[in-house]
Amino acid sequence: GESVGLHLPTLSVQEGDNSIINCAYSNSASDYFIWYKQESGKGPQFIIDIRSNMDKRQGQRVTVLLNKTVKHLSLQIAATQPGDSAVYFCAENWGYGGATNKLIFGTGTLLAVQP
Amino acid sequence: GAVVSQHPSRVICKSGTSVKIECRSLDFQATTMFWYRQFPKKSLMLMATSNEGSKATYEQGVEKDKFLINHASLTLSTLTVTSAHPEDSSFYICSARRPRTSTDTQYFGPGTRLTVL
Numbered sequence: 001g002e003s004v005g006l007h008l009p010t011l012s013v014q015e016g017d018n019s020i021i022n023c024a025y026s027n028s029a030s031d032y033f034i035w036y037k038q039e040s041g042k043g044p045q046f047i048i049d050i051r052s053n054m055d056k057r058q059g060q061r062v063t064v065l066l067n068k069t070v071k072h073l074s075l076q077i078a079a080t081q082p083g084d085s086a087v088y089f090c091a092e093n094w095g096y097g098g099a100t101n102k103l104i105f106g107t108g109t110l111l112a113v114q115p
Numbered sequence: 116g117a118v119v120s121q122h123p124s125r126v127i128c129k130s131g132t133s134v135k136i137e138c139r140s141l142d143f144q145a146t147t148m149f150w151y152r153q154f155p156k157k158s159l160m161l162m163a164t165s166n167e168g169s170k171a172t173y174e175q176g177v178e179k180d181k182f183l184i185n186h187a188s189l190t191l192s193t194l195t196v197t198s199a200h201p202e203d204s205s206f207y208i209c210s211a212r213r214p215r216t217s218t219d220t221q222y223f224g225p226g227t228r229l230t231v232l
């Protein structure tokens with residue numbers, strides 16, 4: 001079934017430190033994954049994505065790692081800034097490229113950056 | 116980047132009334148749009164997939180007669196919450212999938228806060 005969180009895990013970091021946010025996904029057949037950032041009262045904002053034929057992808061200050069063996073994703077944010085404070089969701093794409101293509105969201109992690 | 120808008124951003128209504136929320140893709144044509152619901156401090160839950168020119172596909176447990184979806188054009192999908200009740204109060208978010216892109220990414224609207232009194 002879909003991943004639905006009961007609580008919102010929180011990660012508190014100091015400004016300038018690196019942040020690592022983890023996510024466990026549910027469907028071993030998922031082959032496309034996305035990280036989204038959601039600020040309070042706003043819609044999710046695309047950060048970075050990765051396909052299942054890769055295990056690492058880098059963007060500007062962000063890196064996504066994929067471990068298909070244990071169905072685990074992580075988002076690394078370098079030199080975390082106060083503006084990075086938000087809830088971060090991973091999403092797995094079910095039925096990629098097909099008629100039933102849809103996103104299933106993980107629980108979410110609240111990143112709190114301390115100045 | 117792709118822009119998706121929602122209207123209204125916030126709505127308060129009385130119990131028993133119906134509320135319509137619009138989702139528009141502003142700079143691309145979206146054959147598929149999605150509607151999500153989000154409770155405070157919780158994740159996004161997919162309600163339905165809206166395909167242009169055909170009936171929406173609803174997720175298990177979502178009442179199709181309660182949440183009416185219309186995707187009449189390639190840039191507009193609407194969600195109507197019929198006979199709203201306080202338990203329907205939530206944050207409703209739409210997304211649009213940009214076709215013919217290598218990543219098939221969904222772009223999200225800013226959300227609509229519905230409060231039913």
